Amino acid sequence: MHDNEIMAKNDSFSNEKTQLDMSLQQLDAFREKHLDLNSIKELPESYAWSSEDNCPSSSNSEPVPVINLKDSNAMKHVGYACKTWGVFQVTNHDIPITLLNNMEASGRKLFSLPFQQKLKAARSLDGVSGYGVARISSFFPKLMWSEGFTLIDSPHQHAQKLWPQEYNKEMNKLSNRVMWLILGSLGIKKGDIKWANQEGEIKEACAALQLNSYPSCPDPDRAMGLAAHTDSTLLTILHQSNTSGLQVQRGVGWVTVKPIAGALVVNIGDLIQILSNGLYSSVLHRAMVNRTQHRLSVAYLYGPPSNVRIAPLSKLTDNVHPPLYRPVTWSEYLGTKAKHFNKALLFVRLCAPITMSGFVDASTDNHNSVLVG
Numbered sequence: 001m002h003d004n005e006i007m008a009k010n011d012s013f014s015n016e017k018t019q020l021d022m023s024l025q026q027l028d029a030f031r032e033k034h035l036d037l038n039s040i041k042e043l044p045e046s047y048a049w050s051s052e053d054n055c056p057s058s059s060n061s062e063p064v065p066v067i068n069l070k071d072s073n074a075m076k077h078v079g080y081a082c083k084t085w086g087v088f089q090v091t092n093h094d095i096p097i098t099l100l101n102n103m104e105a106s107g108r109k110l111f112s113l114p115f116q117q118k119l120k121a122a123r124s125l126d127g128v129s130g131y132g133v134a135r136i137s138s139f140f141p142k143l144m145w146s147e148g149f150t151l152i153d154s155p156h157q158h159a160q161k162l163w164p165q166e167y168n169k170e171m172n173k174l175s176n177r178v179m180w181l182i183l184g185s186l187g188i189k190k191g192d193i194k195w196a197n198q199e200g201e202i203k204e205a206c207a208a209l210q211l212n213s214y215p216s217c218p219d220p221d222r223a224m225g226l227a228a229h230t231d232s233t234l235l236t237i238l239h240q241s242n243t244s245g246l247q248v249q250r251g252v253g254w255v256t257v258k259p260i261a262g263a264l265v266v267n268i269g270d271l272i273q274i275l276s277n278g279l280y281s282s283v284l285h286r287a288m289v290n291r292t293q294h295r296l297s298v299a300y301l302y303g304p305p306s307n308v309r310i311a312p313l314s315k316l317t318d319n320v321h322p323p324l325y326r327p328v329t330w331s332e333y334l335g336t337k338a339k340h341f342n343k344a345l346l347f348v349r350l351c352a353p354i355t356m357s358g359f360v361d362a363s364t365d366n367h368n369s370v371l372v373g
């Protein structure tokens with residue numbers, strides 16, 4: 001995620017001071033590698049992706065489902081969207097539009113600061129929060145046409161000052177509500193999740209906020225805003241500005257998630273794939289850029305309490321459907337993701353279906369990734 005790997009050290013806000021004190025040497029190295037995209041008139045080779053990576057979007061696909069959360073059949077629609085897409089948009093979600101607009105405006109203000117000033121809040125090399133390029137950059141030979149700012153929810157006072165409390169509160173509520181629609185569609189009841197209380201609330205849920213900025217680009221067809229990835233979350237709630245760019249993989253092609261004023265995008269993350277024992281897959285998505293518009297997105301990355309081990313829900317497993325994944329805490333999984341990126345789920349996989357009639361137990365195999373195609 002940018003991403004989402006962003007949370008690899010959820011409590012690392014304590015090193016914020018060190019980040020701000022980043023040595024001049026480090027700053028120079030950062031500057032050398034990361035250009036001020038707003039000032040570039042011609043796409044440098046280091047930002048030019050091959051047409052293979054940049055394969056065009058499918059035309060005439062059906063659109064990503066839009067679900068009215070006030071619809072009495074919302075749970076059924078959510079189930080269908082999770083099964084067939086891994087992504088959907090929600091309307092009537094009760095998040096005031098002014099809150100979304102204000103957040104977007106704050107994001108724009110932040111990114112419009114002079115480059116040198118943004119660099120003062122640069123993320124340190126092994127850090128999580130702060131300003132910088134997409135954290136998934138290290139997995140790709142080419143650079144991405146975007147800049148990001150990550151904020152992590154943390155008990156540290158310093159973080160509390162930066163963290164937009166109201167947005168956090170509303171997004172947390174909505175994330176929980178949507179999570180229960182997802183789990184409910186699988187027949188999971190409130191008491192089935194031990195890390196939630198009787199009402200289904202997750203008191204210690206962890207979250208991060210990822211602001212993404214995609215400046216207008218002189219050669220958008222050869223550039224990539226954010227390369228294809230899945231989010232390492234339970235789910236992600238994304239507010240995108242009124243400019244297309246987000247695409248999700250469907251079959252062999254890419255489908256654009258059209259911005260709808262006031263609607264929010266929900267991405268199924270890797271942890272729901274684990275919880276649901278693979279019944280719902282996380283969605284591969286990417287962000288494209290364009291020639292004239294500066295696009296902005298704000299992703300709320302929602303995850304479980306950091307000490308909870310996420311495993312396939314027992315209600316969804318039996319002799320015929322053995323657990324496909326081993327239990328992992330969120331931070332453990334983020335570590336795996338930081339190392340193996342889009343193959344991370346394979347590294348926490350236990351059993352790989354190989355034939356119609358049986359499973360291979362991969363739990364004792366250190367290289368279990370090879371078992372799964």
Ligand SMILES: O=C(O)CCC(=O)C(=O)O
Nearest residue numbers: 001003212246287297299
């Ligand atoms: O900008 C977008 O639409 C996508 C952002 C995203 O995928 C992320 O922050 O994980």
Ligand SMILES: [Fe+2]
Nearest residue numbers: 001003230231
């Ligand atoms: Fe993402």
